[in-house]
Amino acid sequence: MNSTTSEASTAPIPLSRKPSERGSPDAPARGKTACIRTFGCQMNVHDADRMRRMIQDAGYAEVQRYEDADLVILNTCYVRENAVDRVKGHLGELNRLRREGRVKRVALTGCIGAAEESQSLQKTYNIDLVLGTHNTYELAEFVGLPTMRETYTPELPGTEGEHSAFVTIMTGCNYQCSYCIVPTVRGRMTCRPMESVVREIENLVAGGTGYVTLLGQTVDAWRYQGKRFCDLLEAVSDIAPRVWFTTSHPSNMEDRTLRAIGERDTIVKRLHLPVQSGSDRMLNVMHRGYKAERYRRKISVFREAAPEGTLSTDIIVGHPGETEEDHQQTLQLVEDCEFDSAYIFKFSPRRGTEAADLPGVVPDAIVQRRFLEVLRGVEQNAFRRNQRKVGNMEEIFIRHGATEDGKAIGETWSGHAVHVDSDAAPGTYVTATIESAGPHVLYARIRN
Ligand code: 5AD
Ligand code: SF4
Secondary structure: OOOOOOEEEOOOOOOOOOOOEEOOOOOOOOOOEEEEEEEOOHHHHHHHHHHHHHHHHOOOEEOOOHHHOOEEEEEEOOOOHHHHHHHHHHHHHHHHHHHOOOOOEEEEEEHHHHOOOHHHHHHHHOOOEEOOOOOOOHHHHHOOOOOOOOOOOOOOOEEOOOOEEEEEOEEOOOOOOOOOOHHHHHOOOEEOOHHHHHHHHHHHHHOOOOEEEEEOOOHHHOEEOOEEHHHHHHHHHHHOOOEEEEOOOOOOOOHHHHHHHHHOOOEOOEEEOOOEOOOHHHHHHOOOOOOHHHHHHHHHHHHHHOOOOEEEEEEEEOOOOOOHHHHHHHHHHHHHHOOOEEEEEEOOOOOOOHHHHOOOOOOHHHHHHHHHHHHHHHHHHHHHHHHOOOOOEEEEEEEEOOOOOOEEEEEEOOOOEEEEEOOOOOOOEEEEEEEEEOOOOEEEEOOO
């Protein structure tokens, strides 16, 4: 783990080999070519899928490298400052390629596109098209397709491949967490009708999709015409052979949902429930709307419902005003909840958020120490818990086929990421014995 980075994940790889930066597959460089580079969360991955379809319809072949692309689309994340810095690096590189005549046009989309800062970026880097998260459909006109202004709906499926699909059930967020730019760039919550979600999943399953992930900033806040998230989850778990959902908010998480995870065979027993801090004082400053005790109680319901399941979280260290005592309370919560993995973030001030202007900025050296302490706590617990899996025989869903090293990446029903010696195709299951475990992944072998 690089201790100088401003974020760390002790989590298994959830979506792809490299979820935060996904390129397009290689394609012959004939005719028009485009390269889509996606940064950030699953919502962005999903948006990229829609844009991919538009450029394909417009006759573009997808390429992997910028230098082979006529059009480059940077689909971006704005959640932390270093995300912007990374995108600036890419924009600088693209400007150089454009001067050399290798890249013709550049589009900036996603959450940075929706932020005010995009205007100055557009000038500095000569970006041809800037789109936010609500007007992605304008890409259609940009690539020469008829306008999709009227026909574009958020109801298109987003697929990782035929075997796994991401289905957006809600967009936006009605919370106002002190540090978070998401409500500004994604807007308020909009929930998709239940029938529309169910119909889409029925179609996906009929087409061979074996794994459905329900997506949204706060999926458990979903409600529609008297139905709540658990109703939707239950309906989906009756249709799809394998189901997961992310991200949840502790204030919306119902015990009923936690129990359903344990009871329903088709739901992966993996819960991602961001806590952010273990201190009630900080949770209040952050406007999270719950106390640490309530979070602990939710976790005990989950652990009871799915004792073998996995629990992950998000934690921010160094939010303005965080004292040593607040930090100790976070460490205590990490100890008590025994997370199987966590995304740990150093606070990053985002212009336009409340926290960016708060007093009590925590000095970098202290943030760094706290970050490492939380990381150590999470990893120790995760390692201990993972050790308990050694010797078990597990059914593993293959997410990514074997690479040159002969290892495929899969997921157990408990939500553990597993490396397994197998040439099984993505979307299939293998049964294997867990032979060893690190803090992040399990290693399994198929015994004949
Ligand atoms: N600084 C640091 N971390 C942040 N997150 C969101 N905004 C910020 C910020 N300004 C983290 C939160 C959230 C996750 C997606 O990113 O932990 O749950
Ligand atoms: Fe951001 Fe809070 Fe909404 Fe999550 S719940 S997207 S952290 S405002």
